[in-house]
Amino acid sequence: MRPRTVLTLSVGCLAAACQLVAGIDDRSVYVEPPPDAVVDASVTPDAAPDPCLASWLRPAPSSATSSPTDAIEGVLALSKLRLDTAADSGVAEGMNLDRTCTCPGHDSCQRPAGPNAQALPPACDGPRGVDNSARGLFAVLAQGKVSSEAAINDSIAKGSAGLVIRIRRYNGLPDDAQVDVAVYASQGFSGAGDAGPAFDGGDPWSIDQASVLNYWAETPRYVTTNAYVSGGTLVATLQLPVIVGWSSGQPIIVELEGGQIQAKITMAGAKISGLRGKLGGRWRVDKLLTALQLVPDPLDSSKRLCGDNPTFVALKSTFCSAADIASDPSDDGVGVCDAVSLGLGFEASAAVIGPVRLTPYNGAPCGINYAPRCP
Numbered sequence: 001m002r003p004r005t006v007l008t009l010s011v012g013c014l015a016a017a018c019q020l021v022a023g024i025d026d027r028s029v030y031v032e033p034p035p036d037a038v039v040d041a042s043v044t045p046d047a048a049p050d051p052c053l054a055s056w057l058r059p060a061p062s063s064a065t066s067s068p069t070d071a072i073e074g075v076l077a078l079s080k081l082r083l084d085t086a087a088d089s090g091v092a093e094g095m096n097l098d099r100t101c102t103c104p105g106h107d108s109c110q111r112p113a114g115p116n117a118q119a120l121p122p123a124c125d126g127p128r129g130v131d132n133s134a135r136g137l138f139a140v141l142a143q144g145k146v147s148s149e150a151a152i153n154d155s156i157a158k159g160s161a162g163l164v165i166r167i168r169r170y171n172g173l174p175d176d177a178q179v180d181v182a183v184y185a186s187q188g189f190s191g192a193g194d195a196g197p198a199f200d201g202g203d204p205w206s207i208d209q210a211s212v213l214n215y216w217a218e219t220p221r222y223v224t225t226n227a228y229v230s231g232g233t234l235v236a237t238l239q240l241p242v243i244v245g246w247s248s249g250q251p252i253i254v255e256l257e258g259g260q261i262q263a264k265i266t267m268a269g270a271k272i273s274g275l276r277g278k279l280g281g282r283w284r285v286d287k288l289l290t291a292l293q294l295v296p297d298p299l300d301s302s303k304r305l306c307g308d309n310p311t312f313v314a315l316k317s318t319f320c321s322a323a324d325i326a327s328d329p330s331d332d333g334v335g336v337c338d339a340v341s342l343g344l345g346f347e348a349s350a351a352v353i354g355p356v357r358l359t360p361y362n363g364a365p366c367g368i369n370y371a372p373r374c375p
Contacts, residue, residue, distance in 0.1 A: 060230060072170040083152070131324065179227045181224055234264075256282060320374035
């Protein structure tokens with residue numbers, strides 16, 4: 001397994017970390033929904049615009065478009081991620097995960113207490129209710145020169161880690177009311193040699209053992225039989241695990257609850273050759289905080305970011321304040337904000353499922369029972 005890490009903090013990022021909350025609430029880079037967004041036609045042009053009228057998930061086509069004999073399948077590996085951290089990105093990554101438009105509307109969950117137990121202000125969504133609180137987190141890490149979109153994509157290009165998507169029971173047409181979609185966290189390219197993946201359809205990508213049952217890729221842990229294709233766009237709702245390599249060190253799996261995929265399918269004849277779109281979900285703050293114990297303290301590399309470490313305590317407060325959504329979609333409107341919303345643009349190329357590999361044990365510097373929680 002190639003060494004890699006998701007979050008490697010530098011001294012430069014510590015000052016920037018204090019700006020996270022402000023950065024998260026600054027969603028000014030978001031633009032209007034894409035041309036295929038579905039808008040309520042009953043609204044007249046001169047009526048006051050409602051930012052929640054657009055649905056970020058295309059509606060399913062008629063059930064008549066699907067057949068039990070549909071047999072096209074494809075395997076695709078992550079080839080690029082878009083984080084939407086640049087002020088001039090002009091990209092509306094993310095989706096309206098909680099079907100709520102915060103600001104002027106109310107939060108969809110109970111916000112955590114801020115410093116000195118003071119109530120935090122609403123976590124404002126982007127236009128039309130886009131949820132992407134994690135954008136501020138990525139922006140802070142980029143400002144601190146910890147990593148960048150280019151560094152993450154360089155890691156993907158080298159085959160260090162990623163995500164594999166498997167599509168089955170597709171009819172190959174613009175509309176199909178029911179297809180199967182499975183996702184796997186990948187420990188990286190598993191081909192021979194040091195050249196890395198070619199993204200030409202023949203690259204094998206290893207499957208993380210935690211993404212399957214019984215150590216077999218044919219029994220995925222994260223799978224839905226209710227995905228569909230509408231207007232050539234794949235739509236799937238399921239839990240999403242992603243391993244993203246940034247530089248050197250230990251890996252951190254970003255496991256998104258209530259995940260959503262919406263991506264255009266590219267066909268090469270009767271074969272699926274690519275996907276391009278967006279994915280979103282809810283990143284539980286407790287899982288994020290627990291994962292940080294693998295990261296050395298940038299001020300003292302002999303210590304880790306956990307427990308009562310001063311650097312970790314400052315970051316914990318920031319991350320907890322960033323929680324803007326309930327981790328369980330069924331708790332929307334009534335639950336506690338215990339997750340950070342995340343939206344990413346992505347591209348995936350045809351690939352081959354490689355061997356299943358044991359999830360690496362990276363140690364527990366703060367103890368096997370360490371479980372940090374927000375106040």
